[in-house]
Amino acid sequence: HYFQPDAVALLCIWCAFRRNFTEGGILTLICGEMAEIHSSATQGVHLIGYMLVYMSVRAADRLFVLRTLKSYVIVSILAIFGLKLFNMLVGHMLGMPANPIKFALPLAVLRSVIQGGLGFWIYRWLEKLDRFTYRSPEADRANEDELLLDGDAF
Numbered sequence: 053h054y055f056q057p058d059a060v061a062l063l064c065i066w067c068a069f070r071r072n073f074t075e076g077g078i079l080t081l082i083c084g085e086m087a088e089i090h091s092s093a094t095q096g097v098h099l100i101g102y103m104l105v106y107m108s109v110r111a112a113d114r115l116f117v118l119r120t121l122k123s124y125v126i127v128s129i130l131a132i133f134g135l136k137l138f139n140m141l142v143g144h145m146l147g148m149p150a151n152p153i154k155f156a157l158p159l160a161v162l163r164s165v166i167q168g169g170l171g172f173w174i175y176r177w178l179e180k181l182d183r184f185t186y187r188s189p190e191a192d193r194a195n196e197d198e199l200l201l202d203g204d205a206f
Contacts, residue, residue: 057170060087061135064102065128065171066178068109069118080106094146101138105131124175129168136160 060083067076084102091098109131112118118127137160140153 057167058132058135059174060084060098060102061105061132062128062167062171062174063178064106065109065124065131066175068106069113069124070178070182073110076106076110077103094142097139097142101135101142104138105135108134121172121175125168125171128171129164132167133160133164136164 063083064080067079070076071079080102081099084099087098087102088095109127112127116123118124136156140156140160144150144153
């Protein structure tokens, strides 16, 4: 139970890296709403948390050069740890005692590292999915090159 992956958070991070602002934001809202529906958390907590992760990763992507799988994993670890801290803060503001939060903090570090390790495989799978559905920049360039009609034959 402690090591259960948060695939929605990894998908939101992938959308922040690989989609434009509108498409990634809409996908994050849809995924956050689906997580919201299937949880017993207070209404809006997951939606706000995933949008906070999406916006912070978009800002980090704009400020720093993050194009390798290793940088994606490092940002994922930090973003998921921030999401866990946000959830603990909301729980504390709703009246949860501080003692369980003190014990949940080391588990949040461990869970974010495990999520980052899982991100290696999930990001590779999502990259293959993007290539299969022609959503990668390489596939877009290949499609544009096939449509060029200014070759020697024409």
